[in-house]
Amino acid sequence: MRISDSIESFIKNMLGEDSDEVELKRNELAEYFGCAPSQINYVLATRFSPSQGYLTESRRGGGGYIRIVRVVETGPQRMAYLVRDRIGDSLSEEQAQRIIASLRESGMASPEEADLMSAALSPKALAVPLSPEMKATLRARIMKSMILTLANKGNR
Amino acid sequence: MRISDSIESFIKNMLGEDSDEVELKRNELAEYFGCAPSQINYVLATRFSPSQGYLTESRRGGGGYIRIVRVVETGPQRMAYLVRDRIGDSLSEEQAQRIIASLRESGMASPEEADLMSAALSPKALAVPLSPEMKATLRARIMKSMILTLANKGNR
């Protein structure tokens, strides 16, 4: 068992039931697990990043601490934002890929779903005689349609 | 007896009855069989591919592992190829929906994935000024691109 994993579940356990917040001492935790203190930072960076739905706040010096907050993560709102503000009615290839990547990172799309979206918008898929502008329009439409579907995931 | 065969049956044995999942250490297994670690990859590639009904997932680095999952039923990849032949370079709305339904039923696409595909090919998404023939072409392209992605699921 990887130490990082143990630390991860330890923390998630603390978060588990009642509270969406934990406060801990980096050095104590490190000693408890018999690892280097900086390993705690590693765990925070790789398992409690914002894109995974956590925020962390800390303080150095005497009486320092690390606080981890689980953010309730409201996917639909973010999707609405994407559709309304970020996409508009025209979308470049690069923009599309960036949006897909961020959906994946935030967990709103699984890797498989992200790949599918990527496939649907690939230059290969859209190799039809249309002006670049029309292609951008088409991309935007397909993307919106897919994102709206993602947003409805689960309530069918 | 070929070593690859021994490894294959060893793994299939582990999968045997109860569980549809094994986790193993590449190096350990290689040492146990006295072969090069990369031979394990060979066995996975040739005997545990998605088209044979297995998915594999792995992690490198300290505490790394390889997990093999037997996917119930479905001669999946084969179907992907069939479908690919069936598509050609033109696809109607109805054909598209039928194909998506069959992908879902055979388990090659999850419900979520099927919905995404549906969304990408919906009339709404494709509401651009194109002749019906060109739209059918576009549908075929998008569909193929997505199916190829599905087919590669897991072996990347």
Place this chain on the structure above:
DNA sequence: CTGTCAAAGTCAAAGAAAGTCAATTGACCT
């Protein structure tokens, strides 16, 4: 205000797996 000490942060190097690929080897079939 200043120095000191107790935290936490950063970063890069070392370590531990797994992945890739191309070159060899081997088995079987004309």
Place this chain on the structure above:
DNA sequence: AGGTCAATTGACTTTCTTTGACTTTGACAG
């Protein structure tokens, strides 16, 4: 014997983890 395709190997790559030296920040005593 030669050809072909599967199997085997090993050098090299990539990814993830762990550690430790050094830095920065904050609290508090004097």
